[in-house]
Amino acid sequence: MAETILMKGNEAMAEAAVMAGCRHFFGYPITPQNEVAAYMSRRMPQVDGVYLQAESEIAAINMVLGASAAGARAMTSSSSPGVALKSEGLSYLAGCDLPAVVVNIQRGGPGLGSIQPSQADYFMATRGGGHGDFHMIVLAPNSVQEMFDCAFTAFDLADKYRMTVNILADGVLGQMMEPVVMNSPKMAELPAKDWAVTGTGGKRKSNIVNSLYLKPEALEQTNIERYKRYAVIEKEEARSESYLMDDAEICVTAYGASSRVARNAVDMAREKGVKAGLIRPITVWPFPKGVFLEAAGRVNSFVCVEMSMGQMIEDVELAIRCKKPVAFCGRTGGMIPDPEQVLAAIMKDGRLS
Amino acid sequence: MEYNMVVAGFGGQGVLFAGKFLTYVGMLGGRNVSWLPSYGPEMRGGTANCSVIISDRPVGSPIVLKPDVLIAMNLPSYDKFEPLAAPGALVLVDTSRITREAARGDVTTFMLPAARMAEENGLNGLANMILAGMLIGKTGLCTDEEARQALIKTIPPRKAELLEKNMTAIMLGKNA
Amino acid sequence: MKTIFERTPALSDAVTHYCPGCTHGIVHRLVAEALDELDLTGRTIGVAPVGCAVMAYNYFECDMVQAAHGRAPAVATGVKRTHPGSIVFTYQGDGDLAAIGTAETVHAAARGENITVIFINNAIYGMTGGQMAPTTMPAQVTQTSPYGRDVSKAGYPLRVSEMLATVDGARYIERVAVNSAANVKKAKAAIKKAFANQAAGNGFTLVEVLSTCPTNWGLDPVKALDWLKDNMMPYYPLGVYKDGAAPEAGGEA
Numbered sequence: 001m002a003e004t005i006l007m008k009g010n011e012a013m014a015e016a017a018v019m020a021g022c023r024h025f026f027g028y029p030i031t032p033q034n035e036v037a038a039y040m041s042r043r044m045p046q047v048d049g050v051y052l053q054a055e056s057e058i059a060a061i062n063m064v065l066g067a068s069a070a071g072a073r074a075m076t077s078s079s080s081p082g083v084a085l086k087s088e089g090l091s092y093l094a095g096c097d098l099p100a101v102v103v104n105i106q107r108g109g110p111g112l113g114s115i116q117p118s119q120a121d122y123f124m125a126t127r128g129g130g131h132g133d134f135h136m137i138v139l140a141p142n143s144v145q146e147m148f149d150c151a152f153t154a155f156d157l158a159d160k161y162r163m164t165v166n167i168l169a170d171g172v173l174g175q176m177m178e179p180v181v182m183n184s185p186k187m188a189e190l191p192a193k194d195w196a197v198t199g200t201g202g203k204r205k206s207n208i209v210n211s212l213y214l215k216p217e218a219l220e221q222t223n224i225e226r227y228k229r230y231a232v233i234e235k236e237e238a239r240s241e242s243y244l245m246d247d248a249e250i251c252v253t254a255y256g257a258s259s260r261v262a263r264n265a266v267d268m269a270r271e272k273g274v275k276a277g278l279i280r281p282i283t284v285w286p287f288p289k290g291v292f293l294e295a296a297g298r299v300n301s302f303v304c305v306e307m308s309m310g311q312m313i314e315d316v317e318l319a320i321r322c323k324k325p326v327a328f329c330g331r332t333g334g335m336i337p338d339p340e341q342v343l344a345a346i347m348k349d350g351r352l353s
Numbered sequence: 354m355e356y357n358m359v360v361a362g363f364g365g366q367g368v369l370f371a372g373k374f375l376t377y378v379g380m381l382g383g384r385n386v387s388w389l390p391s392y393g394p395e396m397r398g399g400t401a402n403c404s405v406i407i408s409d410r411p412v413g414s415p416i417v418l419k420p421d422v423l424i425a426m427n428l429p430s431y432d433k434f435e436p437l438a439a440p441g442a443l444v445l446v447d448t449s450r451i452t453r454e455a456a457r458g459d460v461t462t463f464m465l466p467a468a469r470m471a472e473e474n475g476l477n478g479l480a481n482m483i484l485a486g487m488l489i490g491k492t493g494l495c496t497d498e499e500a501r502q503a504l505i506k507t508i509p510p511r512k513a514e515l516l517e518k519n520m521t522a523i524m525l526g527k528n529a
Numbered sequence: 530m531k532t533i534f535e536r537t538p539a540l541s542d543a544v545t546h547y548c549p550g551c552t553h554g555i556v557h558r559l560v561a562e563a564l565d566e567l568d569l570t571g572r573t574i575g576v577a578p579v580g581c582a583v584m585a586y587n588y589f590e591c592d593m594v595q596a597a598h599g600r601a602p603a604v605a606t607g608v609k610r611t612h613p614g615s616i617v618f619t620y621q622g623d624g625d626l627a628a629i630g631t632a633e634t635v636h637a638a639a640r641g642e643n644i645t646v647i648f649i650n651n652a653i654y655g656m657t658g659g660q661m662a663p664t665t666m667p668a669q670v671t672q673t674s675p676y677g678r679d680v681s682k683a684g685y686p687l688r689v690s691e692m693l694a695t696v697d698g699a700r701y702i703e704r705v706a707v708n709s710a711a712n713v714k715k716a717k718a719a720i721k722k723a724f725a726n727q728a729a730g731n732g733f734t735l736v737e738v739l740s741t742c743p744t745n746w747g748l749d750p751v752k753a754l755d756w757l758k759d760n761m762m763p764y765y766p767l768g769v770y771k772d773g774a775a776p777e778a779g780g781e782a
Contacts, residue, residue: 006376006388006506027673028629029657032392034672037660041673053661053673053683056599056629081598112579112595115392176415177373177388179380257414264413336416 002182009147010035010077010105010174012182013167014043016151017075017101019184023049024074026063028056028082031115032171033105036077057082061089061102068098069209071196073155077103079171080121081112083129090164091130095211097195097226099158101151102136103167105174108334116334117171117257122311125168126285133223135230136164137237138285140255144178146282149185156188157237161229168284170307172257172336233286240288241280244270248277250349251295253316254305255281258330258337262305265342276346284312289319296320301349305342306330325349354384354409356492357417359434360481361402362426362447367481370507371424372403374485377503378495379407387415400429407494422492424484425451426467435460443491445484463487465529471522479522486526497524537561539570543587550743550750552707553581553649557588559713560620560647563721564591569728573616574608576601578630580622581655599630602637605644616727618645624654627663627687634693641698641732645723648689651740652761659745663687666760671745686764690737694770700732702771706739706762708754715767731774739765 007015014036017025025044027037037053044051050067054060060076067074078086083104093100106121108114125138137157141150147169154165197207213219244266245251254262259280269276279295281288296302301324304313310328317326329345331337356379360372369390379386389404404417419439425431426447435457438444442460449468465487467480476483489495495503504519536542539561547553564570570591577585579598586593596604601619609617626634626648637644653671654660661674664686668677678686690704701723705716716738723734739761741753748756 004380006373006380006386029624029654029660029673031657034657034660038672038675041661042675045676051673054628055631055663112583112597171392172389172415175390175392177376178412178415179386260412261414261416263411267413336414338418339414 002184004179004181006177007144007148007180008035008175008177009141009144009169011039012144012148012180013103013151013169014039015182016148017155018043018047018049019182020073020152020155020187022073022075022101022155023047024064024067024072025050026052026054026060026067026074026076028054028060028078030079030082032107032117032174033077033079033103035174036103036105057085058088061086062092064100064102065089065093065096065098068093068100069096069197071193071198073099073101073159075101075103077105079105079107080109080118083121084124087124087130089130090136091128091132091134092211093164094130094134094136094226095132096209097162098164098209099155099162100164101154101158101167102164104169106168106170108332114334115171117307117336118332118334119170119256119258119307120309120311120332121168122284122306122308125166126287126315129166134226135285136166137161137233138166138168138283140168140282140284141173142256142259142280144173144176145180147173148180148182152185152187156190159190159193160188161233168256170257171334237283238286238288238290239282240291241282242291243278243280245277245279245295247275248295248298249275249300250303250346251277251279251299251301252303252305252342252346253279253281253292253312255284255312258305258307261337261339262342264339265305265346268339268343269346272347274346281312284315287315287319292316292319293321296323299324302326303342303345303349304328305337305345307336308332354407356405356407356422356494357420357439358405358407358422358424359402359417359420360405360424360426361400361430361434362481364401366401366426367478368401368424368426369403371481371485372405374482374503374507375405375407375488375494377506378489378499379405381499381503381506382407382495384409385412387412389415400427402430402434422488424488426480426484427451428453443488445487447480447484449480463491465526467526470525470529474521474525476518476522476525479518482519482522483526483529486523487529488526489523490527490529537565539564539573539590541588541590545588546584547581548744550741550753551581552651552740555707555713556647556649556716556738556740557585559717559720560618561589562717563724564616567721567724567728569616569724572614573618574612576605576608576617576619578619578621578625579656580625582620582622582649583656585620599625599628600633601625601630602633602642602644602646606637606640606642609642609644613643616645616724618647618724620647620649622649622655623651623662623664627689634689635696638693638696638699638733638735641700643727643730643732644734645727646733646735647720648735648737649740650689650737650761650765651742652686653742653745655742655745659742664689664765666764669760688765690735690765690770693735698733699735699771700774701726701734702737703769704737704739704765704767706757706767708739708741708757712767737765739767
């Protein structure tokens with residue numbers, strides 16, 4: 001078994017990316033994701049990889065696009081304002097059907113906001129994060145171990161479906177240290193990248209990576225085909241974790257760092273005899289709708305905990321088709337909810353039910 | 354068993370390092386652990402602190418809001434965190450830099466001139482580990498050998514020669 | 530009692546967040562003194578960058594805008610075109626001005642935008658904790674050039690003043706340093722000259738200030754001043770790179 005070591009979330013994810021075969025990293029300094037770039041600048045030369053500090057976030061995402069078009073496992077990381085800058089590239093990656101891994105160690109916004117942890121980029125991540133019809137797969141780890149594990153998942157899903165996978169973490173998960181077991185999972189069987197621009201060598205028809213369609217009929221057809229792929233992903237790749245949900249009467253839900261606070265609150269509620277449980281989406285796109293809809297048939301109400309003004313709550317309400325009330329409990333701007341605050345929200349709803 | 358610790362002081366006093374050491378102590382003791390630093394401009398020449406949780410249960414939120422262990426290495430940190438300490442908390446104070454009396458009567462406060470002790474014993478910059486040693490002494494968190502193993506993990510390989518000095522500092526604090 | 534030293538009015542009495550030994554404080558003061566001595570403070574609008582000087586809006590007693598990373602010259606352009614009679618300056622670091630904001634910088638100069646850019650070159654990203662900057666010296670160790678800046682992979686440092694001196698729209702470009710009392714006096718004169726040019730409607734002015742970052746260079750403040758002199762000044766020579774009008778316009782009048 002691999003050794004257990006203490007590591008920061010940012011560094012654990014970076015190491016896992018290298019282990020997953022990423023040899024191209026392009027970045028730009030921004031807090032609180034700096035450890036990712038710093039780690040890559042140390043690590044990439046040791047594995048004959050490329051670390052390049054771009055002149056801007058826009059340049060970095062377009063460098064990722066180039067490396068990905070050339071067939072490489074490429075990655076960039078940033079934090080909220082920087083990811084917003086990347087939205088142009090994210091749309092072009094989608095339009096070109098290119099795999100990429102893009103990390104967002106979220107901080108408070110809007111604007112320059114704060115550098116403290118936040119979950120206010122949920123809409124940006126799950127609603128595309130750029131112009132045009134497209135989605136990204138969005139993974140939401142909640143521990144340093146999951147930061148490590150999800151890098152493998154991200155590269156495999158990106159290659160499998162030829163699209164961007166967004167790792168949506170935050171300043172807590174990036175900065176905190178926890179024990180990590182550095183096991184390398186077996187790599188998924190993946191299709192060959194016969195579309196990549198590698199030079200024809202005079203042996204094949206040229207490959208073209210492009211997102212321009214002069215005929216709208218052709219673009220429409222391409223988008224429809226892409227959404228058929230998205231439908232498969234929604235069916236097969238939605239992931240979540242349920243905690244104490246078997247007999248739950250109140251369903252608390254949260255992802256990422258706030259799910260850890262929510263879990264504390266669920267434990268506290270149970271100690272008071274209130275039957276609370278937790279559903280934690282691990283993918284927020286695709287959103288694990290089925291788990292929520294099933295729970296809606298059993299529980300009396302939901303409490304959605306977020307480090308934002310309330311964004312995921314819309315997906316919860318859609319998933320349960322508004323069958324049960326959903327209360328919101330959160331902090332924003334870089335503030336983190338207190339378990340007591342979440343407990344109070346649970347108890348309030350417990351009295352109502 | 355559960356400890357919710359805050360280690361706080363100026364940047365450069367080794368508060369993050371001491372926190373990391375205590376986290377390793379917990380981890381090598383087979384417990385669930387987390388370490389979360391303050392980050393941002395305050396790290397660059399201002400105050401710094403970290404939250405450390407050592408628990409028999411899985412760690413939920415890694416943010417310590419009501420510390421039951423507080424190590425305060427400067428006055429701003431003591432002023433900020435003493436009021437937040439949980440009733441019954443263990444509060445360790447470096448009196449070389451903090452001259453005021455304890456304000457709380459419902460916590461157990463230990464005063465130690467750690468920075469001065471470090472200087473007098475040729476352990477410059479290791480007040481942090483003297484205080485960590487004192488914590489081990491007061492709580493029985495680990496054996497001396499476990500402390501040594503945690504230090505080996507905490508000290509980067511290129512600074513391995515600092516192991517014995519750190520160990521000396523820990524023992525000095527433990528026996529204080 | 531006779532006053533022998535006082536805060537210049539364009540500088541607020543806020544305690545700055547800058548690290549001990551950092552030279553931002555000196556440059557802030559020089560900018561404030563220049564504005565006060567030219568009697569321009571009341572009609573000055575400053576634009577703060579993203580970087581260590583992000584909170585400059587707290588330190589100057591004039592109207593201030595906080596811009597997105599690298600976009601200060603674009604924001605300043607909008608301000609100046611709205612209030613042509615105002616004095617508009619940006620205060621930017623090397624990452625902000627010469628990496629993510631290179632395009633905004635070059636094109637503001639090309640347009641002869643009548644603004645003043647105060648460019649702090651300290652060869653590192655300070656606020657984010659010491660990463661390689663576009664002006665980081667060859668072989669300089671930073672958080673993201675842990676083996677030293679390898680110019681074959683990370684490219685060469687940008688000489689911004691030299692580059693902008695080739696742009697016709699630029700009116701006045703000078704590089705100064707704040708590593709000694711004599712150089713601080715010269716820096717003050719350059720900043721004053723830049724603002725005077727702007728007040729006369731002469732076009733784009735930029736003063737590049739070689740500065741120190743003791744925290745991220747890992748040096749004490751005095752050694753940092755020496756490092757600047759020994760390492761940066763040979764690569765970034767001080768002096769006036771442009772001082773004159775743009776050539777006659779050949780386009781449609």
